[in-house]
Each structure stands twice: as structure tokens, then as C-alpha cells.
Amino acid sequence: MNASPDFFAVFGAPPQAEASAPGRVNLLGEHTDYNDGFVLPIAIPQQTHVGLRRNGLARCRLYAQALDARIDFTLEAPPAPHHATYVYGCLLEARHAGFEIPPLDLHVASDVPMGVGLSSSAALEVATLRGLRTLLHPSLDDVQIAQLAQRAEVQHAGVRCGILDQMASSLARTDRALLLDTRSLAMREVPLPPYAELLVVDSGEPRTLAGTGYNTRRAQCEEAARQLGVATLRDVPGLQALASLPEPLRRRARHVLTENARVLQAAEGVSTHVFGALMNDSHASLRDDYEVSTPGIDRLVALLQAQPDVYGARLTGAGFGGACVALCRAGTPHRVAEAVLLAYAASGGRGRVLVPPAGDGA
Ligand code: GLA
Numbered sequence: 001m002n003a004s005p006d007f008f009a010v011f012g013a014p015p016q017a018e019a020s021a022p023g024r025v026n027l028l029g030e031h032t033d034y035n036d037g038f039v040l041p042i043a044i045p046q047q048t049h050v051g052l053r054r055n056g057l058a059r060c061r062l063y064a065q066a067l068d069a070r071i072d073f074t075l076e077a078p079p080a081p082h083h084a085t086y087v088y089g090c091l092l093e094a095r096h097a098g099f100e101i102p103p104l105d106l107h108v109a110s111d112v113p114m115g116v117g118l119s120s121s122a123a124l125e126v127a128t129l130r131g132l133r134t135l136l137h138p139s140l141d142d143v144q145i146a147q148l149a150q151r152a153e154v155q156h157a158g159v160r161c162g163i164l165d166q167m168a169s170s171l172a173r174t175d176r177a178l179l180l181d182t183r184s185l186a187m188r189e190v191p192l193p194p195y196a197e198l199l200v201v202d203s204g205e206p207r208t209l210a211g212t213g214y215n216t217r218r219a220q221c222e223e224a225a226r227q228l229g230v231a232t233l234r235d236v237p238g239l240q241a242l243a244s245l246p247e248p249l250r251r252r253a254r255h256v257l258t259e260n261a262r263v264l265q266a267a268e269g270v271s272t273h274v275f276g277a278l279m280n281d282s283h284a285s286l287r288d289d290y291e292v293s294t295p296g297i298d299r300l301v302a303l304l305q306a307q308p309d310v311y312g313a314r315l316t317g318a319g320f321g322g323a324c325v326a327l328c329r330a331g332t333p334h335r336v337a338e339a340v341l342l343a344y345a346a347s348g349g350r351g352r353v354l355v356p357p358a359g360d361g362a
Helices: 004-011 082-096 120-135 142-156 164-171 210-228 239-244 249-266 272-288 295-305 333-346
Strands: 017-028 038-054 060-064 069-073 104-110 176-181 187-191 196-202 310-315 323-329 352-355
Touching: 004 038, 004 060, 004 104, 017 120, 017 164, 017 196, 017 249, 017 272, 017 323, 038 120, 038 164, 038 249, 038 352, 060 082, 069 082, 082 104, 082 120, 082 142, 104 120, 120 142, 120 164, 142 164, 164 176, 196 295, 196 333, 210 239, 210 249, 239 249, 249 272, 272 295, 272 310, 272 323, 295 310, 295 323, 295 333, 323 333, 333 352
Parallel strands: 060 104
Antiparallel strands: 017 038, 038 104, 038 176, 060 069, 176 187, 196 323, 196 352, 310 323
């Protein structure tokens, strides 16, 4: 995607810098990041692109291709439109970190699916900060970019998220998963299990409770840790330690502990079948212990899991609607998707394939 001609059309001059960042799909390690735990995301092919130039004016001007709308803002006051808060938040957090931020023209174009749990907001944040690095601040490193992006989201978009999405967008590749310890930020690349390919399907269920439900789950984890006398659930020595917790805190904590164990096992280099089984277990845990699934997602995941060419499937992202990820036998994702979406439609669901992206080997 080359946004330069469009940048010129909108702002009357070419961009001085351009940058991109991908969305991500999380393979295992859901709701573990804000508990100092382990995650295993991989980048998706879809990206967000940002073009920038210093405009010499007293304000920033942001054009979003998807909305065909331009809005102007200064760093003194947050802009109202949702997408603009992410960009504003990144620029402001970069300034707070000591980087000079002059008034800029910014052009945003993206093919990352929005609102389905594939981190379109992190892609926008990381692309913006990468653009800033190219234009002005070469010393910004990938981890620092992820940390500024996360602060932008927490401080300015109101979601008390962990660092999974921003680290994945900033550091993950599309051909290898990234094992990340969200406490130390130690990381290592992990190959996908052999003869396997990913399929990501949108359930079509809107993520209605994503904001409130997410923050409630996080508060429950913090309360569970407090009652157990540990800093975070990462520090709980084992499942037997959870016996003293009241419900639902015990179930919430059990999900976090078992999910961390699944990530670490998968990253050891297990067989494709075992990797798939860990994904299935993860879904059951998110559904029963963490209670962030929906009836539509459960139906879609069950249909995926019933396919002979699928090793495992689960919801991905925060839950409460959005997308599911399946590990399929190599070469079969399109065939699997066709069969599953037909059956899903027969039960009233309206799904669509997100990865592989349309036109990618179909
Ligand atoms: C959202 C948040 C992440 C992470 C996931 C759940 O994507 O932004 O920080 O908590 O949910 O794993």
C-alpha cells in the first residue's frame, strides 16, 4: 500500500517519512499480560501505514483514509474522534519521554481489520511512533516504541491493557511467533509447528463488553493476587495455592496459571497436534474459567475444532466477541473456512475470513 500520492492530494506536499506496523493474532497466552505472564503472538500480513511531515503550522493535522476525514489538534487538548486519540496519545507520550514533537501532518491508511481483536489500535500506535523515529528520533528502539504505545492506550484511550499488542506489533514477524515474558520483556522467536498454517475468522459478534468486561477481569486478578499476598498472579507457586480464594476469583486465577503453563509448553517445540490441543484447552479455559467467550464464538470454535484438517482453535484477543484463530493443516485454511462459515451461517452466524487476507492464495 503506497499512501504517498494520497498524502500529496490531502496535504499538498509529499510525506517526509513513511512507516508501517502490522496487526497481530495471539496464538496462546490470553489475559496473562497484565498478570506479568507469558504470551505467544504472531504478526498478521495486514498493516497500518502512516505518512508524516513537519507542517510548520501551530497544530497537527491527521487524515484517516478509512473515514476520509481530516481533523486538527494540538498536544494541549485531546481530540474527540476515537482514532485520533491513539495518535495524539503517542505524540504526547513521546513528548513526555523527552522527544521533541513539532506540529505534523499525518496520513493514516490501514488494512488491519478493526474491532475484532487483531490489534488495529496497536498497529496505528506503533506505525505512528515508527514514523516519528524515521522523521525525527532515530534513537527510539522497538521496545521503547511498544512501551510508549501502551502508555498512549492506557492514559488516553481508557483501556487498562497490558503490553501484548504493542510488543507484538513492534517486534513480531509474520512467519514466527514471539514468546514474550511480559514481566522482564525477555523474548525469543518460536517457529510455528510443522505442516501448519493459521486461519483467523471473525465471528461477526460485536465486542460489546470489551472495555468494561476487560477492566473488571483485570481488577479481579489484582484482587486475587492481593488476597494471596503476591504482587501479581505470576508469583503464585501452583494451582493448590488457589484453594483459599472465593469464586469467581479462583476460576479467574486458575485460567491465568494454566494459560501461562500452556504458553511455556507450546514454546518448547511440541508437535502440531499438541500445539492444537493446547489451543483447544485455552479456549475451554477462557470460556469456563475466565468467562470472556460468547455463544457465537463458542459455536464457531466448535465448528473449527470439528474439522479434520484443524489441529486446534480458540478465541483470540480480549474476547467478548471478535475473532477466532485455528491451526490448520498446511494448504487447507481456505477449504476449512468455506466449510465452517457455511455451517456457521446455517446457525445464524455471519463470519468472514480475516487471515489469510483476501487474494492470498485463495
Ligand atoms: C487486549 C489487550 C491486551 C491483552 C489481551 C488479552 O488485546 O490490549 O493487552 O490483555 O486483550 O490477552
